[in-house]
Amino acid sequence: MTNANELAAACRGDIPALTERLMAAVFTDNPEWTDYSAVTRADLQDGCRRFLTRVLDLLGAKGAGAEHDDVAAAIGKQRAEQGVPLEAMLRTFRLGGRIIWEALLDRAGAISPADFRETGTAMWAVIDGMSSALVTSYRGTELDRVRRDERRRHALIEDLLSGRGHDARFAVYAARELHIPPSGDYLVVVGRGDPHPLRLGTETALAAKGIRSVWHDRGDSTVGIVALEQHSSKQVAQVLEPLVRGRAGLSPTVSGLAEVDSAHTFAALALDTVPPPAEGVLISLDDRYPEALLLRSPDLAQLSVRRLLGPILALPAKERDMLLHTLTVWLAENGSAAHAAPLLHCHRNTVINRLQRAATLLGRPLEGQRRQLELSLALTALELLGRPND
Secondary structure (H helix, E strand, O other): OOOHHHHHHHHHHHHHHHHHHHHHHHHHOOHHHOOOOOOOHHHHHHHHHHHHHHHHHHHHOOOOOHHHOHHHHHHHHHHHHHOOOHHHHHHHHHHHHHHHHHHHHHHHOOOOHHHHHHHHHHHHHHHHHHHHHHHHHHHHHHHHHHHHHHHHHHHHHHHHHOOHHHOHHHHHHHHHHHOOOOOOEEEEEEEEOOOOOEOOOHHHHHHHOOOOEEEEEEOOEEEEEEEOOOOOHHHHHHHHHHHEOOEEEEOOOEEOHHHHHHHHHHHHHHHHOOOOOOOOEEEEHHHOHHHHHHHHOHHHHHHHHHHHHHHHHOOOHHHHHHHHHHHHHHHHOOOOHHHHHHHHOOOHHHHHHHHHHHHHHHOOOOOOHHHHHHHHHHHHHHHHHOOOOO
């Protein structure tokens, strides 16, 4: 018996003994490379038996089709689902190949150099092919598992954003699956404006600072749920700010996962107060309450613009913009013409004349706390809504 087919046929009766040899090699030959803790001994033994049997079957065909072998693929899929490292599987295949080769040599007796070379070539073609089938199946299964985990992760985040966190049992379950605390303070971040509103690796960058978070792309925005734990909202904002590439809104602090849905609404509202094309901007709702209030009542905001600023808006563009800018700076300087003048690059009397012109157009004095509050809100609404076309 000299050819590979005859040698393989002669070794089929040795499969039980060869299986035991492979099992012994797996657990005693450099055991630090082995991690089959998730596999029962009976399961592993069955896998070894099927592998060795298929090696002999394919050896008779000189390795043809080994790279698409269904036995190796099935083993790869099963072990990937069990969490066995791919390196451990490849090592087992190499050990099995060595054991089969030794068995072939024991059976070969006197063998010509040509037959020895043919058998060796076929043998390693089988092991290489089956290893390739194992790797392809293993990685495909692993990728499917990652995708399933990612879909489940995204579904949990969507459920939290839609309000399921109010269910205490669900909140505990979601926290466990997402590796975030079930209680304590949270922030929500909403980003838009760039294909990646926040830099890739934001979750990792936060984790490096001891900040736990989960992130989720939904439509045209990216949403992050950030656990404060021992950190303040200011500290989190300082870490987040350099990571923003587009525009991002930050919610106020909320208590627990039950309030994440409200925090998401607040973060989106904060974001909407920053019109495009601003980039690299992180805005907290805590800094944008007047703008947020106006956005929540757009009809009222438009009405205030028309009623409080209408006569000025009807002016030619140059005079209109000059008076609006003067009012904005004057109000920002607490109604002081003297303080506003250098910022407007003109004399104090020029500021006073412009203010008198505005008061005449509007038909009401500009002084008084209530009047100045109304004007401030109207000017803010105008900025949010956009100025009329020239």
